[in-house]
Amino acid sequence: MTDTTTRTWNRTYRGPAGTGAPRLAALLGVHRDEATPQQVLETERFDTDDHRLSAADIRLTLHRGGEEQDQWHLDLPDGDEAEQLRVPLAPDAGATPEVPAELQELIRGVVRDRAVRPAGRIRRVRTETRLHGDADRLLAVVVHDDVTLATLGRATEVEAWTEVELHRAEADNALITELENRFAESGLRPAAPAAEEELERLLRPAPKVRKRRSGPRGSAGAVLLDYLAAQADRLAAEELRVRRGGPDSVHQLRVASRRMRSALQAYRPLLDRRRTDPIVDGLRELGQELAPARDAEVLHERISDGLAGLPPELLLGPAQAQMTRHFARVEAEATAAVLTALDGERYATLRTAIDALLERPLLTKRAARPARKELPALVARTAKRLEDAVGIATDPAAPADHRDTAVHTARKAGKRLRYATEVAESVAGKDAKRFAKSLKGFQSALGEHQDTVVAREALRELGSLAHPAGENGFSFGLLYGRDAARAEQIERELPELWATAWSRRNRRWLR
Template sequence: MSATTDEQTTLTFRGPAEASIPPVAGLPGVHGDEAAPARVLEVERYDTADLRLAAAGVTVSVLRDDSPARWELHTPGDGDPLHLPVDPDAAPGARLPLPAGIAELVRGAARGRNVRPVGRVRTTRTEHRLLDESGARLATVVHDHVTLSTLGRSTEVEAWTEVAIDAPPALRPALADRAAEAGLRRAEPCGEAELTRLLRPARPERARPSEKRAGGALVAYLAKHNDRLAAEDLRVRRGEPDSVHQLRVAARRLRSALQGHRRLLDRERTDPLVEGLRRLGQALAPARDAQVQRERVLAGLAELPDELRLGGAAAVANRYFARIESESNAAALTALDSVEYVRLREQLDELVAAPPLRKRAAKKAKKELPRHVAKQQRRFAARVEHALDPELPPERRDIAMHEARKAGKRLRYVAEVARPAVGKPAKRYAKAVKGIQQALGEHQDTVVSRGTLRSLGALAHTDGENGFAFGVLHGHDTARAAAVEAELPELWRQASRRKLRRWME
């Protein structure tokens, strides 16, 4: 209950723990004071001993008030929090185990540590109704005695009084004066906010290198996408749309930045991270591929004329993908719950907090980073030119296209590191590379899709359905792959123009 504008009628005050309700005797228009029975409200915060949930922007609480006791989970970017009931058979005041639904969601942030009570806010509330001469409510004064305590290795206890006054404008000045006489001063309610402040993990004071230097620009990029990785971990565990894809993208950006800037960092520290990020991407790939292929196949079926969409093709596809997605999503969550993943996250945090920069990292970002982009550009060019070789056997062209696509992604992400220092030239170049990379991605989608469509056609036949529609889509994807291959030389010519690459020289 707080107010900040003249239209609002609630004033809030704070004072020492022993402060009582402001005296109301003799106030104009007040003829009675009716007190309701005292109530106890409690918020108990759960976290790891080293406050890893708080560091990740996650809060887990048990709420006890007039409603049945319940768990509450807030995660970054949430709308409404998640609520789950507390086991009604739990002993009062007992330490509660996290419900499975919350434990699964916070596992990535907890990093294998035990989650237990770390703080509590207990409020003893008494509500007074001020009555006019007819006995109707004229105003309400809520008196809260607040006790805050941290739990665990470090214990801190605070206590104070808060008073909220809901009164008509004519009565507010007199009540404010009475509150001041009782030793209360205007303030916002702060029980949970104060607990959050006390449970905020201490961050070591480390000077981050200047982003005008190559190492500083790289560390800023790594820190940004390490935070993105943590955010998408929570979204994957919540089953949110596109979360697996975004988690893979964050991992790929981190890996590409580490691979493309090896000369700036101690490779004894970074090479294991590159390998760990690669394995993470591989573990997430089936879930993402299944999602992409389902959307592609169902969209293709929907676009077919009725005379070509024979039998229950969509039902066959949905059954096929439901099984694959269920298995691949379970495998992705298993990877996120693994010891290897926990260690990877810790190593990434350590890398950002104390980057193992080499001497070269002290060079100016605007001078040094373009050299790293140029190296990746040469690598990408070699792979594209190999894929466009007219002498390349057809059975090897798909593989060559895929290798070029992966090299293009790394180039784009390495160029992103340089963009803040270089500005528009790097942005224009990244946009040009994105065009050819998207074409290569479309080609790879047709390669995967054609294999999936063959499987769907065989499944339809086994189920007694007509698989003709899948054959039609296979023909469409074959034609699309050929069209992309025909477009690539011109796309490459546009993307490799020297004026786009001059900033790298």
């Protein structure tokens, strides 16, 4: 019995260059074949001379002809199908068009000062034949491509082959078998589509072997450099997300920069400070430039939630509308400032310095010592800084403004300690992880205290703006009072939280 079940699938067959189209005459059940006019399809990959986009798993291509109809595509490593980064080619673009400005903005952090040019090209000369059965039913489509692949630039490689793609519509198994036999007669064999993958292979640069004077495996320097390299990769990935307007991207970029800065500060004795101090300064400046956008995001959410939680009788005037107008302006200005910073010379210099440090690190003699002994000792030094700040923050005899400053200092010192502990976890194991976990509650309380400080400044501003506009600032004042009370509560809880986190058992691995 002939199987006439309707299926839709594609299969690809490959043969040597110049393989002619398979015979399609007198096929069983085919009443008519229809050949479309020959068309030329080109896919041109753009990259820097040293293939930075390919190394970052980013594909910038220009498609000409076919369904794409002269269109730029930008495919990012963490993109999804729902996000279509597609830009039509300008009608007057010429033979070698400029990359559209909106796409240049997204890749600027990867290419930096390097020019983006055509790096490779796939050219397909295509003929398509549609096979029809009785009642003009479409049975199958045979697509014949003469494929030529070439790399461009300093080194040129050219490959060519023939691909035939079979699209099954309503063809039965007998027709499919006959078609496959004729493909085989022409020298075509089943194979996966290969053009894009082959071009990717040719363009992707060989992985860089970082020359590290890190001493034996398991040394303190080797462990530190591995951590720094991971944060450098995270920095690049989050920068790309910021440029795309990804959710929480500014915060994650700031976290990556803080992790790297904290590691460089906590483990200063392992690296030449003439190299690392400028990087620390650059990362600090980056954090300061990112702070307004992150603070605006956190404040907007905090105040919005606070207003939404008020009983209706305490929500006086158009407070929500006033808050929305205020933060729309603040967030827009902060976002523009972030992008300006990422496009600036200081950030480009910072990224170059980080790359140079990882490729040619200047490690000290101390960096060659075993990581399992050296890293805990350096973490202990960072922990002492936190302990001193907490001593002032929890001292009831200290002036209130001194305690506020000490709480802020302790919060920053706590973050540095947490990230320094992360570096050591690979060699200190469970002890370091338990220590980091024990600090979490204390650190969260410090973070919330800082949120109340920043929120009160914003609430005071919102309240002061309400009166001249003829509006009521009562609701903002109420939230201000709640945040002040919460800050005092946290300060009362800090000694107990600290005692739990700073127990002898939790810090016994430090030495």
